[in-house]
Amino acid sequence: MYDAILIEKSAGTSHARLTGIDDAQLPSGDVTIRVAYSTLNYKDALAITGKGPVVRNFPMVPGIDFAGVVEASENPDWKPGDRVVLNGWGVGETHWGGLAARARVKGEWLVPLQAPFTMRQAATIGTAGYTAMLCVLALERHGVYPGAGEVLVTGAAGGVGSVAVAILSKLGYSVVAATGRPAEAEYLTRLGAREVMDRAALVEPGKPLARERWAGAVDVVGGQVLANVCAAMRYRGVVAACGLAGGMALPITVAPFILRGITLAGIDSVMCPKAERLEAWGRLARDLDVHHFAELTEEVALADAIATADRLLAGQVRGRIVVPVA
């Protein structure tokens, strides 16, 4: 038997518990992996607590990320001993995920562990960090480069936000980090933020167009915050929108689009094509300083993952949670 978090549903309510599973219970797939590390992302916390409709079938092992070693493979691309990483593809939502000592998945979903990262470092990056890199790539694709002006990162002390601040500042952008936790200002400055602003400045409904400030933005919050960010973009500014931590609605007008030519670039990490994943991981190896890893990472035992999910949704987790599994 292997340790696993299992989410079951009864009488319309989902419930997560630590339990044992065996090989016979693993879902179909052509590669079986001994999971070394999984992680807790915002989506995992929604799944574990049942506070969001993340899990599509029950019972479900959550965990949208893992890093581990191939144990058995019927896929020609992978052999026992290969070190692999998985992010997304519906794992932890429709297919059993990484918060278990074994996982069985489709080989096409895996990417090789990117040198020079260790498996623990790859887990620290996880979906949050790889999504942050996808956001940076989107800014570049739309022409926002260092020197263009200030770039805002919202939800900056969380997983996606922290990695985005670290990458953008290493690349030479002038990064402004918006956070609801003033106590994390020093942390964000150490990651490279030039200025830390209070999230409160972004939460009240504002005008369709505000003073032009941001050349680029990475937004994990959505809702009114994203609307206000769009309203304050400079001419031809670009917002990479990837999250909904502050809400799903987008109370916005077309004014910033048709008068300032701004771009709202949507970011999805789950079904992102493999070539872009490989590009993002390659860029992470180049553009994320390994000396930030200690600061970015909190390690939580599998047995404590359920309690940590509540803490994450309450906005009390800084950076990334990694969960050693095997």
Ligand code: NDP
């Ligand atoms: P975290 O919980 O680590 O970080 C979210 C941060 O958002 C918090 O730390 C907090 O930052 C801020 N925040 C939380 N609640 C609110 C609120 N009500 N209003 C304003 N800000 C808030 O989550 P992740 O970094 O893992 O994920 C962030 C978002 O990105 C989530 O919505 C997640 O679903 C989404 N996501 C999307 C992906 C995609 O493929 N599109 C991939 C990965 C994540 P602070 O304390 O600094 O204010």
